[in-house]
Amino acid sequence: MKDKTMTKDYSAFFGGNLGTPRKLSTLETQGWSSFFAQQTDVDEMATHPPVRITQVHRSLFQVMGDGIDMQIPAQIDATVGDWMLLDRDSPAHSRRLERKSVMKRRAAGHERAVQLIGTNIDTAFIVTSCNQDFNIARLERYLAVVFEADVTPVIILTKADLCDDVETYRTQAETISDLVSVVVVDARSDDVTGILSQWCKPGKTVAFVGSSGVGKSTLTNALSAGNIATQGIREDDAKGRHTTTRRHLHFITDGCAVLDTPGMRELQLTDVSAGLEDVFGDLADLGRQCHFNDCKHESEPKCAVLAAVADGTVDPARLQRWRKLVAEDEFNSTSLSERRAKDKSFQKMVNRAIKQKKR
Numbered sequence: 213m214k215d216k217t218m219t220k221d222y223s224a225f226f227g228g229n230l231g232t233p234r235k236l237s238t239l240e241t242q243g244w245s246s247f248f249a250q251q252t253d254v255d256e257m258a259t260h261p262p263v264r265i266t267q268v269h270r271s272l273f274q275v276m277g278d279g280i281d282m283q284i285p286a287q288i289d290a291t292v293g294d295w296m297l298l299d300r301d302s303p304a305h306s307r308r309l310e311r312k313s314v315m316k317r318r319a320a321g322h323e324r325a326v327q328l329i330g331t332n333i334d335t336a337f338i339v340t341s342c343n344q345d346f347n348i349a350r351l352e353r354y355l356a357v358v359f360e361a362d363v364t365p366v367i368i369l370t371k372a373d374l375c376d377d378v379e380t381y382r383t384q385a386e387t388i389s390d391l392v393s394v395v396v397v398d399a400r401s402d403d404v405t406g407i408l409s410q411w412c413k414p415g416k417t418v419a420f421v422g423s424s425g426v427g428k429s430t431l432t433n434a435l436s437a438g439n440i441a442t443q444g445i446r447e448d449d450a451k452g453r454h455t456t457t458r459r460h461l462h463f464i465t466d467g468c469a470v471l472d473t474p475g476m477r478e479l480q481l482t483d484v485s486a487g488l489e490d491v492f493g494d495l496a497d498l499g500r501q502c503h504f505n506d507c508k509h510e511s512e513p514k515c516a517v518l519a520a521v522a523d524g525t526v527d528p529a530r531l532q533r534w535r536k537l538v539a540e541d542e543f544n545s546t547s548l549s550e551r552r553a554k555d556k557s558f559q560k561m562v563n564r565a566i567k568q569k570k571r
C-alpha cells in the first residue's frame with residue numbers, strides 16, 4: 213500500500229497566497245519556509261518529504277515532518293534543527309538542506325572538535341541569572357557565536373525574584389552591546405510567553421543557551437504552557453555530577469519551535485571573527501584608525517585604541533577581554549583550517565594511490 217505522505221500535495225509552498233494571512237501548515241509551524249522550499253521542488257517533496265531533526269541520539273536522529281515522526285540513522289554532518297528530505301527507501305541517504313544559520317563552538321577536551329549547537333535558529337536567548345552566574349565575559353562569548361551565525365541574540369536575566377539589585381544586572385547587560393535586547397524575568401511566575409512573544413512567533417525557531425541551572429528548561433516549559441513534555445535525561449557524568457543531556461527541538465502548538473540545550477561549562481570560540489566584530493564593533497572601528505595595520509593595541513605608537521583607553525572612553529578591562537577572545541578565536545580557527553588542509557592533502561594522496569593502482 214502506498215504511504216499517504218508519499219502523495220501529499222506540497223504545491224502550496226510554491227507561489228500563490230503570499231501576503232494573505234492564513235493558518236500555517238504543519239511544516240511551517242515546524243519552521244519550514246521558502247528558504248528551504250527553494251532547495252527542492254514539488255515532485256521531489258512528494259517522494260522525499262521534508263523532515264526536521266528534533267533530537268540527536270548516539271546513532272539515530274528523531275525526525276518530524278507533516279504526519280511523520282520517526283527515527284533514522286544519524287549522519288555525520290547533520291544535527292538538531294536541520295531539515296532533511298527523507299529518503300524512505302534508504303533513510304541514511306536522506307539529503308540535508310542548506311542551513312539558514314548554524315551556531316557552533318569548539319568542544320572542550322582532547323579532540324577539540326567543532327561542535328554544532330543547533331541549526332536554522334532565528335533567535336537565540338542567552339540565559340543567565342541575576343546571581344553569581346552573571347558574567348560579562350561569558351555573555352560576550354555567547355554573543356560572538358550568535359552574531360557570527362546571523363541569529364538574533366536576546367539576553368535573558370532570570371531569577372529576578374531572588375535578587376534585590378535587578379537594575380544593576382540589567383544595566384551591566386545592556387552596556388555590552390547596543391544590538392542586543394535585554395529581558396529580565398522570574399522564569400517560574402512571569403508571563404514568559406507574553407514577554408518573549410515578539411521573538412517566539414509561529415513558524416520561527418528559538419533556542420535557549422547558557423550555563424547549567426540558569427532556567428533554560430523552566431523557560432522552555434513556560435513557553436509551551438504544558439504543551440510539551442520535558443525530555444531531560446539526567447545522567448551522572450564521570451565525576452558524579454548531574455548533567456542534563458537533552459538537546460531537543462520542541463514544536464509548540466500554535467507557537468514556535470524551541471530548542472532547549474544542555475548547560476555548557478565552556479564555550480570555546482572558533483571561526484567567529486565577524487561575530488566578535490559585532491560584539492566589539494566600537495573597538496574594531498577604532499582599531500582601523502591605528503597607525504599600523506596589524507596593530508595589537510598593546511604598546512604600539514599612534515594606537516587609536518590605547519588613546520581611547522587613555523582618555524577614558526574605552527574600559528581597559530573590556531579591551532583585555534576583546535584581545536583575549538580574538539586571540540582564542542584565531543588560535544582555534546587556525547588549527548581548524550590547518551587540519552582541513554591536511555585532510556585535503558591526505559585525500560589527494562589517497563586518490564593518487566587509487567589511480568595508480570588502477571593503471
Ligand SMILES: Nc1nc2c(ncn2[C@@H]2O[C@H](COP(=O)(O)OP(=O)(O)OP(=O)(O)O)[C@@H](O)[C@H]2O)c(=O)[nH]1
Nearest residue numbers: 370371398399424425426427428429430456474475
Ligand atoms: N526563583 C526562581 N527560580 C528559578 C528561575 N528560573 C529557574 N529557576 C529554578 O532554577 C533551577 C534550575 O532551573 P532549570 O530550568 O532546570 O535550569 P537549566 O538552565 O535548564 O539547567 P540545565 O538543565 O542544567 O542546563 C530550578 O529549580 C528552577 O525552578 C527564576 O526565574 N526564579
Ligand SMILES: [Zn+2]
Nearest residue numbers: 502507509515
Ligand atoms: Zn592599535
